[in-house]
Amino acid sequence: MALVRVIGAGLAGAAVAHLLHRAGRAVEVVEGDPTWGGQLRTASAAGVLYEPAGAHIFHTADTEVWELVTSLVPMLPYRHVVRTEAFDRVLSWPPQLAELRELPGWAGIERELAARPAVPRADNFESWCVGLMGETLYHEFIEGYTRKQWGEDPKNLTAAWAPKRIELRDDGYTDLFRDPHQGWPDGGYPRLVDGLLRGVPVVMGQRITIDDWDDVCAGADAVVITCALDEFFAEHLGRLPWRGVRLVNHYLPGVDHVLPCGVLNTPSPLLAHTRAIETKWMSGQTGPGTVVSYEYPGAPARHYPIDDVAGANRALARRYLDELHALPGPPRYVAGRLATYAYIDMDQVIRQAMNITRRVLDQLTTG
Incomplete structure (x- = not known):
C-alpha cells in the first residue's frame, strides 16, 4: 500500500495524518519533540487547567472544519472576550x-x-x-x-x-470573534490532538533535517512537511525571523477568578508582559483556585512569523520552499504555520490539511 510520511505532529501534521488514515491510506508521522501537539498544550495546577504555551481559542466559520473537530472532542460553548x-x-x-x-x-x-x-x-x-x-x-x-x-x-x-x-466597533458586540462556531475542547487541547492521531503510527523524538531526506523518502509515495523550513535546511540561507513568547504561570488557591475575562491585554510600555490569561474562563471549571498566566514576548521560539513591510522575510521563506520542491524524490507538500511561515489560525491550519489531503489522495489515485 502507498505510504505517506508526515514530518511533524503539531496540529497540521496530526490533521493530515488523521484524514489520510480515515481515508484508508498508510501514513507515518515523525515528530522531533518528545510529545506531540506543538503549542497545543494544556497543563494542570491542583486540578485547575491552564495553557502553558498561551491562549488558544477555536473559532471558525468553516462548518466542515468544525464538524471534524467536534467529532473528536466535545467543545465547550465558550465565546472569547x-x-x-x-x-x-x-x-x-x-x-x-x-x-x-x-x-x-x-x-x-x-x-x-x-x-x-x-x-x-x-x-x-x-x-x-x-x-x-x-x-x-x-x-x-x-x-x-x-x-x-x-x-x-x-x-x-x-x-x-x-x-x-484590528477593528473599531460601534455595535455593542463585545466578543472578540464573530465566527458562528466557537469553543474550547473539554479537558484541553491534548484531547483534540490525541483524537487526530488515534491509530496513526508516530515516531517520537526524531528531528528531521535535509540530511535525513533520503530516509524520509524511502518507501514513501508522498511527503508532507509541517516543520520550519529554515530549520529543516540548517538555516543555510539565513534564519527566518520568528517572535516567541514565554508564559509565567501563577496558581492562586482559594480564588474563583482574578481577571474580568479570559484575556486582559496590557499595552503599556511600562509593563513587560503583553497580556494576562486566565484559562478557567475557557475551561468552564468551577470551585476555588485559578491560574493566571502572564505572557512575555521575546522568547527564542517559533510562535509568530514576523511579516516585515519590505517583504524580505516572506521572500526568504519562498526561497526555502523553492529548495524543498527542487529536491529529488516523491511529491511533497507543506502545511501549517511553521512550514508556510504564515500567521494563521487553527481552523485555517485544519482547512489547509483538508485541502492538502485531497491533493495527496488525488495524486495517489492517479499516480
Whole structure:
C-alpha cells in the first residue's frame, strides 16, 4: 500500500495524518519533540487547567472544519472576550465607541475620527491603524502592545494582516470573534490532538533535517512537511525571523477568578508582559483556585512569523520552499504555520490539511 510520511505532529501534521488514515491510506508521522501537539498544550495546577504555551481559542466559520473537530472532542460553548488596559481603565477589545464616548478626552478623539481617510493607508501596520482609529486610540490600544509583541517599530511591519485583527466597533458586540462556531475542547487541547492521531503510527523524538531526506523518502509515495523550513535546511540561507513568547504561570488557591475575562491585554510600555490569561474562563471549571498566566514576548521560539513591510522575510521563506520542491524524490507538500511561515489560525491550519489531503489522495489515485 502507498505510504505517506508526515514530518511533524503539531496540529497540521496530526490533521493530515488523521484524514489520510480515515481515508484508508498508510501514513507515518515523525515528530522531533518528545510529545506531540506543538503549542497545543494544556497543563494542570491542583486540578485547575491552564495553557502553558498561551491562549488558544477555536473559532471558525468553516462548518466542515468544525464538524471534524467536534467529532473528536466535545467543545465547550465558550465565546472569547478580551479586555485591555487603556486610559487608566479596563475597556473592551476591540474598542467600542460607546465606551470611548465616556472618556474625558473624547472630544479630541472624536476630532481625530472625523479626520480619518475613507480608506486607511496600507503603507505599513502603523499607518493602517492610525487611518482606522486616529493617533490617540492607536497610541493607547495598539502601539505599545505591538512594539512589545513584535520587538519592532510598527512602521516596519506589514499592514497585510491588520484588517483581520484590528477593528473599531460601534455595535455593542463585545466578543472578540464573530465566527458562528466557537469553543474550547473539554479537558484541553491534548484531547483534540490525541483524537487526530488515534491509530496513526508516530515516531517520537526524531528531528528531521535535509540530511535525513533520503530516509524520509524511502518507501514513501508522498511527503508532507509541517516543520520550519529554515530549520529543516540548517538555516543555510539565513534564519527566518520568528517572535516567541514565554508564559509565567501563577496558581492562586482559594480564588474563583482574578481577571474580568479570559484575556486582559496590557499595552503599556511600562509593563513587560503583553497580556494576562486566565484559562478557567475557557475551561468552564468551577470551585476555588485559578491560574493566571502572564505572557512575555521575546522568547527564542517559533510562535509568530514576523511579516516585515519590505517583504524580505516572506521572500526568504519562498526561497526555502523553492529548495524543498527542487529536491529529488516523491511529491511533497507543506502545511501549517511553521512550514508556510504564515500567521494563521487553527481552523485555517485544519482547512489547509483538508485541502492538502485531497491533493495527496488525488495524486495517489492517479499516480
